[in-house]
Amino acid sequence: MNSADTEIVKSLLRKEHNLVESPDEADLVFLNTCSVRDNAERKIHERIIHLRQYRRNRKNMFVGILGCMAERLRERLVGERDMVRLVVGPDEYRKLPELIEEAARENKSGIAVELSTVETYEDIEPLRTDGISAFISIMRGCNNFCSYCVVPYTRGRERSRTAQTVIDETARLVAQGFREISLLGQNVNSYKSSDGFDFPELLVRLAENHPEIRFRFTTSHPKDFGEKLIDAMASHANICKHLHLPVQSGSSRLLELMNRRYTAEQYIAKIDLLRSKIPNIALSTDIIAGYPGETEDDHRATLELMKTVKYDGAFMFKYSPREGTKSYKIGDTVSDEEKIRRLNEIIDLQQNIAFEKNQLEIGKIHSVMVENVSRRSEADWKGRTDTNKKVVFPVPADMAIAEGDVFNVKILSAGSTTLKGEMCD
Numbered sequence: 312m313n314s315a316d317t318e319i320v321k322s323l324l325r326k327e328h329n330l331v332e333s334p335d336e337a338d339l340v341f342l343n344t345c346s347v348r349d350n351a352e353r354k355i356h357e358r359i360i361h362l363r364q365y366r367r368n369r370k371n372m373f374v375g376i377l378g379c380m381a382e383r384l385r386e387r388l389v390g391e392r393d394m395v396r397l398v399v400g401p402d403e404y405r406k407l408p409e410l411i412e413e414a415a416r417e418n419k420s421g422i423a424v425e426l427s428t429v430e431t432y433e434d435i436e437p438l439r440t441d442g443i444s445a446f447i448s449i450m451r452g453c454n455n456f457c458s459y460c461v462v463p464y465t466r467g468r469e470r471s472r473t474a475q476t477v478i479d480e481t482a483r484l485v486a487q488g489f490r491e492i493s494l495l496g497q498n499v500n501s502y503k504s505s506d507g508f509d510f511p512e513l514l515v516r517l518a519e520n521h522p523e524i525r526f527r528f529t530t531s532h533p534k535d536f537g538e539k540l541i542d543a544m545a546s547h548a549n550i551c552k553h554l555h556l557p558v559q560s561g562s563s564r565l566l567e568l569m570n571r572r573y574t575a576e577q578y579i580a581k582i583d584l585l586r587s588k589i590p591n592i593a594l595s596t597d598i599i600a601g602y603p604g605e606t607e608d609d610h611r612a613t614l615e616l617m618k619t620v621k622y623d624g625a626f627m628f629k630y631s632p633r634e635g636t637k638s639y640k641i642g643d644t645v646s647d648e649e650k651i652r653r654l655n656e657i658i659d660l661q662q663n664i665a666f667e668k669n670q671l672e673i674g675k676i677h678s679v680m681v682e683n684v685s686r687r688s689e690a691d692w693k694g695r696t697d698t699n700k701k702v703v704f705p706v707p708a709d710m711a712i713a714e715g716d717v718f719n720v721k722i723l724s725a726g727s728t729t730l731k732g733e734m735c736d
């Protein structure tokens with residue numbers, strides 16, 4: 312989401328400003344920030360310190376903080392390390408040209424952190440870098456208020472773009488040569504446009520307009536994920552057979568405390584329905600270890616759910632208390648040591664499950680969209696299956712190959728994150 316927002320910011324600035332690649336050449340450096348866990352914020356504070364060295368050559372160089380940290384910390388960021396002069400939240404990017412102008416001319420600071428109920432930037436064409444894969448942000452904000460999560464406070468209320476602007480932007484991207492499009496939203500399942508589309512309807516329209524383009528989407532909230540979207544995925548070959556469905560915990564008791572509004576049983580029932588209609592679907596998830604009040608039994612329930620579902624991939628985190636959220640008030644009751652132990656158990660289990668699942672891919676033939684030359688060897692190229700698995704395979708030296716090409720690849724071996732294969736007919 313932040314990458315997509317950065318493309319919007321670049322687009323807003325390109326008319327009046329020269330965008331450079333390195334802080335060495337910059338008079339102003341923007342950091343687009345995330346507040347979802349303390350770690351993400353800590354990195355930004357470190358980056359501000361790091362950027363100070365560029366003052367040696369450019370005395371007036373300064374930093375602008377964009378995104379969720381700007382929204383959360385506001386004036387507390389101004390002046391940090393004598394570097395930060397602009398603080399601009401996720402709904403205020405249109406003000407950037409004016410704020411930069413003022414800050415540069417009058418040597419002052421600027422803050423803009425109002426949240427909006429309507430801003431979607433749908434009329435701004437993001438400035439995308441070359442490649443084959445593009446993001447389209449179709450909605451912004453979140454209304455779910457999961458007890459641990461700061462996003463509803465930093466990104467504000469849910470709002471959807473009109474379907475027509477998404478349909479038109481997709482057509483332009485396809486004409487420019489993009490081969491894969493990822494639709495983004497904090498919860499795409501609650502997409503509802505003023506021109507009458509829900510998310511499955513939008514996805515089907517795009518998939519049918521562009522049968523040669525791969526469509527992905529993220530993120531889905533399990534409470535809103537249902538049969539209409541499953542049927543849309545099942546009936547369109549170019550809607551990728553991969554779903555990211557964050558479970559957070561396998562304990563229904565904890566899920567209630569987290570305000571997730573589904574039980575572990577309901578979650579598993581949705582996975583069963585999904586797999587009955589799309590047997591080879593790949594699944595990924597997010598899991599939090601050490602939520603306040605999590606007992607050993609709750610933790611065991613998470614491990615059990617992971618064994619039942621058998622995810623292909625997972626993002627796994629230690630609980631991080633976020634000021635202003637409901638669970639912040641309960642306190643951080645699980646010790647750091649215990650959180651780390653539980654998280655490591657979760658990570659180890661997931662690695663084993665992914666490894667075992669990937670062994671089942673050996674001998675299968677996948678259609679792989681090429682992304683780039685493999686980092687390890689010039690003779691190998693890297694691509695992705697429509698189930699979002701990374702595949703590395705050798706390409707004959709005399710063969711012309713380009714990003715976005717699709718090949719059939721037979722899988723020969725597999726680790727926990729990457730498959731290896733060979734091209735076949």
Ligand code: 5AD
Pocket residue numbers: 347348459460461557559597598599628629630631632633
């Ligand atoms: N602590 C740890 N993980 C969190 N996430 C959101 N808030 C927190 C928090 N306070 C995780 C959730 C979410 C993902 C984007 O980040 O798993 O799905």
Ligand code: SF4
Pocket residue numbers: 453454455456457460461462463497498532
């Ligand atoms: Fe945060 Fe929950 Fe919204 Fe996801 S659905 S952004 S976890 S509040």
